[in-house]
Amino acid sequence: MDEKKVKDLTAYNERFNEDPTSFNDFQASDYVKELKNQGKEDQAIEVGRTFLEQCPELSGYINYYGYALYNRYINIDDEKIAENEKLFYDILAEIASHCRQERYSPLEAAINKAIKYESKKNPVDYKKLSDLLDNLDAPTLEDTPFVNKEGKEFESKKEKWYRMKVRALYEIGNYSECLKQAQIATGLPLKWHYNNLNWVQYYKASALVKLGRYEEAENIFIALKDKFRAVNFQEILYDLYLHTGRENIAYTQLFYEFFRDGFNYVFIDCYKKITELAKEKGEEKAYKLGSAMIKKLEEEKEKSYEVDVDVSEYDAYSASYLYDLFYNEIMRHLNRYIERHEGRVVYYNAAKRFGSIGLPTEEDNLFFLQGDYIYDDQEVDRGDTVEYSVIKTFDKKKQTPSSKAVLIRTIY
Template sequence: MEESKVKDLTAYKNRFEEDASSFSEFQARDFVKELKNQGKTDEAIEVGRTFLEMAPELKGYINYFGYALYNKYINIDDEEISKNESLFYGILEEIAKYCKQERYSPLEAAVNKAIKHVLKANPVDYKKLSELLDYLDAPALEDKPFVNKDGKEFESKKEKWYRMKVRALYELESYRACVETANIAFTYNLKWHYNNLNWVKYYRASSLVELGRYEEAENEFIALQGHFNAVDSFEILYKLYMNTNREDDAYTLLIDKFFKGGFDYKNIEDYKKISAMAKAKGQDKAHALAECLIKKLEEENGKTYEADVDLADYADLTASDAFDRVYSEVVYHLENYITRHEGKVVFYNHDKNFGSIFQDGEENLFFRQADFLDDEEVEKYDVVEYSVIKTYDRKRQQMSSKAVLLKVLYEEINY
């Protein structure tokens, strides 16, 4: 097989020396293209810049000129970039100035290289990241997922752009722009990958909190709860409720988590919240026992804790003993902490262990057997006591509520 011959560029070079403005569209394109392809990068850059000055009407060579810049200054090791970042970003700006976002353009490749460089820094410069993303026209980006040679599917360019832009705007405290950008992302029929959609929802909801749009934020975090474990939706909702004078909602959520979480050092922050709740509600015994639990548990894990009450009466308790007593003081005296309701069970599925409670003028309230305080046999027409938390009905894709912390009071026999 014959090797392809290297094109002789002597004629082009002579013409260029005589009068760069005399080149036709084809000649300029062919000249810069050949210089780049022959590895004569510096010459390709020099010729391209001369054409920009001497023959601004010529356009066909621009992307080849841009790729020459990309090869020399952009597509280099991070260590080399770090030696002269001002040059790196200056060249990127030059590429962005002259090269359109189109097929065969170096613009996307150059921006992506810069983004990778920024993301490797610790901490990430989100201002720079946002500026880099602005070089690209998001609506024009490819929305089809990328599939590698092994058939594995990855996020599309458009999905990636919105994922990063929403995060950057949140980190820059541009909360309104963050929400607006996320809203635009949701209008596209994107196939979301990994947890990208949930992250976009998370930063949008967090921005809504900062903007004081608490109900919208609450609904979003509730929808994420139990579905997106990368963030602690409980912690966010608890703070949201406490900061918006909704202590009853916060304490109901807290006690429900305490009831289900059991005795575990990883729940130490929840125990501290239980202690603070008991103190705020004037439940001195529960508060002292919670302080004892925290102190003993910290000590058993090689740490110290300064209790805010005298614990002399509980000196002999182990952390496990203290937990059991806190549990009894809180879970079996819920009326001291949160709002309780009474209602009649009007439906119960014994096979699936869930049912509903009648609510006058409202949709019946859902409950699960697992949310009863004790292992009780539940039957239709039982009158139960319960509290309520907001939930998200994934089947119907809407906000809902459910009963938690239930106990059977008595069986209603007049039916």
């Protein structure tokens, strides 16, 4: 097959040199397009700038001129951008000032290149990133997911914009706008990918905290807690409850975390919090056991841990054995740390290992899982009188905040 014949631009060149204002819209567009297509980008840029200055009534060539700028100064290696960032952003501003967000326009490609470049920096300049995103009109961005040659599906342009914009707004402290954009995003009929929607919800809730709307934030955090593992929601909720004067809820969450996590060095911060709480409550035995256990754990990691109480009596024990002693001491005296309630099991499904506790002042009973009994060898029967604490949860079936009984112990 013959190669496509290259158009002779001699007539255009001579005419341009004689009188640029003699071009009509089609001729100007054709001239700049051909210069760009033939790789004569510097000339295409020179011609485009001349038309801008001398022929303000012409517009058809604008996107070709923009693409010439894009090819020459924007679509280059990051190392070359870093060598002269000012030039890169000056050209980007030039493209943004002349090209609209439309089909065959270089605007999206140019902005996305800058976004990608800025996103690789450490730390990221979120103010600059937010400003870059403002060059695009989010509602008109493509919302169909991108599919590569191998058939793998990725986020759409609109999904990506909201994902990045919500975080950028939060990071720069514009919490009201962050909340606004997050609410818009969650209301869109988008097909969300990866954890993008969860991240949007996370920053939405974090913005709500900053705005003092604690209950709304709490409900979102609770809804995310069991399905989004990229964030430590236990820690977030603990801090939120303490910050809002709800110590009992914070401590209940803490002790439930301690109960569920078991023995592992990765949970040492939880052990430290409970040990310090034991000290505050005057629980000397628990404090000594916790201190001895933490000291042993740190020593196993070749770290030091200073304690202000004599724990020499536990020197012969391993960290795991001390954990068992500490756990049992804490669980036997939970009422000294958190609110405990008494109730009667009114329903129990042995096959599915869940049931409910009757609440005399509530219309609905309180749900529980057998796995939340302190001692897993305890049998559960309808009519049992139990002691328990309450934490907030999220009812996935009803899609509403709820509560459940935890740290359950049969009394009789």
